[in-house]
Amino acid sequence: MNCINCGGKVVNEKCQYCGTINPTTSETKSPTVEKINNEIQTITNKIDAIKKMIMPESLKKNKIKELQARLDELSN
Ligand SMILES: [Zn+2]
Secondary structure, eight states, rough: OOOOHHHHHHSSSBBBBOOOBBBTTTTOSHHHHHHHHHHHHHHHHHHHHHHOOSHHHHHHHHHHHOOOOOOHHHHH
C-alpha cells in the first residue's frame, strides 16, 4: 500500500519516508471515513471556487457536474 501522507510505498504501518503511521487495511474504519470527509470538503471547496471563476457558463456547469458526481460517489 501507499503512505496516506507522502504516497510512498510502505510495508509496515509506519512510513519509512515520512514517519506517518498508516492505517492497516481493515482494522479501523475511521481513518478512511476521515479521508473521505476530507475529500468531500476539498471537492466542495473546488465547486465553490469554480462558481466564482470567470469562464463560460457551459464549461462551469460541466466542471461542477463532474465534481458533483464524485461527491455523490463518496457520500454513498
Ligand atoms: Zn509517508
